[in-house]
């Protein structure tokens with residue numbers, strides 16, 4: 001099953017091979033790739049995942065990081081080989097920024113659940129915007145807020161690495177692949193696979209509301225290995241069996257309303273699209289509001 | 293051929309076996325009490341042994357780890373270095389007959405005249421298999437009685453019901469070698485038949501080709517299967533793997549690794565051109581069952597690839613029971 005916003009666009013560009021061979025050429029000539037790290041609406045946690053990783057010094061040797069407006073005042077103004085983008089489009093300014101950045105790079109790599117599928121901010125699409133805004137900000141007239149939507153809704157995206165926060169090892173592995181000019185290896189398998197490989201006693205079977213079976217892995221089952229059920233931050237797999245997941249949780253004694261809330265916490269937009277395709281009707285009043 | 297070991301001497305016997313080898317056995321994991329195969333650190337760990345439960349996770353990781361480096365490479369000088377395969381002697385103790393037969397199935401595939409997997413073989417050659425006989429099945433999901441198990445072990449220990457002894461059945465020359473470690477116990481030679489294990493749960497037929505288009509497959513998978521792949525990842529006989537390179541950030545050094553993969557995964561069926569050759573959930577579920585019960589025996593003789601350990605049923609988050617499913621088809625329900 002393909003979803004428009006879904007995992008099938010993790011690495012989807014038709015001319016990806018041309019780009020990869022160009023990246024290989026650059027390396028053969030001894031040129032480093034020009035990379036920028038940018039953010040639009042988000043919590044900056046994804047950018048910090050890169051900056052705080054112990055591999056960061058090695059990354060600096062591997063590529064030229066010419067722009068990180070989040071921590072640097074002077075930033076390169078030209079064209080990049082790769083732009084790493086955090087955050088989603090939630091205002092007019094975000095949309096313009098996303099369009100500008102898209103035009104300024106060959107490969108656009110979105111990191112984090114906000115950028116890839118809307119994450120927590122997308123919950124506001126199910127509420128009344130003025131009410132949400134007034135609850136959060138003292139002054140609201142300058143906000144120009146839009147529905148919270150992933151970057152791929154607005155501009156073509158080449159690579160998406162989900163997660164709240166995304167996994168540093170996965171980001172590094174993909175960057176290494178790109179520098180070497182090979183197609184990045186990104187798993188589409190659910191969290192359960194990594195969970196079993198780590199020999200975690202299944203939390204779902206113990207009655208905890210784990211979303212691991214329908215959630216894209218790549219995090220090495222970090223939550224379940226620590227005893228916390230998977231909350232689905234990496235979004236549903238392109239193959240998620242929603243009715244069966246909901247039924248499994250109901251069989252464990254969870255209320256339909258709570259299950260629906262949980263499914264909508266990190267991936268409301270994707271889950272909604274899949275629900276439509278699979279004929280799942282929400283019992284709770286989860287309706288997209290007509291906002292900006 | 294075999295020996296009688298007084299039950300009171302079991303610990304001494306195991307201590308003697310442990311001497312000089314790595315000793316792996318079912319123990320209760322400290323953090324959550326789950327029974328797993330673990331390498332014991334010393335004699336004191338023998339108190340953590342568990343004889344009542346078949347470990348939740350299988351012993352296949354000792355033959356082919358979940359993530360296994362195959363070789364390292366250096367792109368600068370174009371050199372490959374084979375991963376040093378450790379030749380340490382390992383004793384795997386406490387495998388049930390089902391898991392011992394799982395080793396047989398993997399042996400048939402990875403060590404055969406047409407093809408030998410060096411890494412598997414190196415690990416396998418240094419492993420001694422010491423089984424623990426099931427007087428009663430440890431789980432209600434066991435159905436090994438229906439799976440044509442054979443006596444595939446170096447030694448098998450059977451706690452003789454109502455007697456003071458454990459019968460040690462020697463199943464191979466390697467088992468005889470291992471027994472030399474316990475020479476000073478001066479065990480009495482003895483021979484008796486190791487009986488077939490009886491399980492209340494049974495698979496009524498292996499002849500399931502005729503059910504290939506049965507509507508029950510689809511009904512069950514659509515309503516229950518999450519395609520989570522727990523079943524295949526936990527299965528002691530599943531042997532599919534994926535291979536990839538892990539390059540270090542210096543871009544010169546790297547490791548080629550393999551990791552377990554699964555036919556339940558949609559990505560597993562993805563080939564060039566973004567084509568999925570088995571995109572349908574039911575087709576994937578069926579492929580697992582048919583590989584186990586039909587395709588494998590067609591290639592390797594009449595032994596199915598499923599040993600009846602029951603893990604894929606007990607550990608499926610929605611408890612899909614393929615044995616029940618086939619039985620219902622057979623009963624015409």
Ligand code: SF4
Nearest residue numbers: 192195202203210212
């Ligand atoms: S704990 Fe969650 S992620 Fe892990 S195997 Fe169970 S359902 Fe899957």
Ligand code: SF4
Nearest residue numbers: 388390426429434436
């Ligand atoms: S399946 Fe058979 S051999 Fe395996 S644990 Fe159960 S009873 Fe023992």
Ligand code: SF4
Nearest residue numbers: 517518520521523608
């Ligand atoms: S464990 Fe169960 S739900 Fe998961 S893939 Fe296997 S049969 Fe399907």
Ligand code: SF4
Nearest residue numbers: 527598599601602604
């Ligand atoms: S298919 Fe299931 S019952 Fe058979 S060997 Fe694998 S895990 Fe055990």
Ligand code: SF4
Nearest residue numbers: 530531532554555583
């Ligand atoms: S094809 Fe499927 S059932 Fe067969 S060994 Fe591979 S993962 Fe297991």
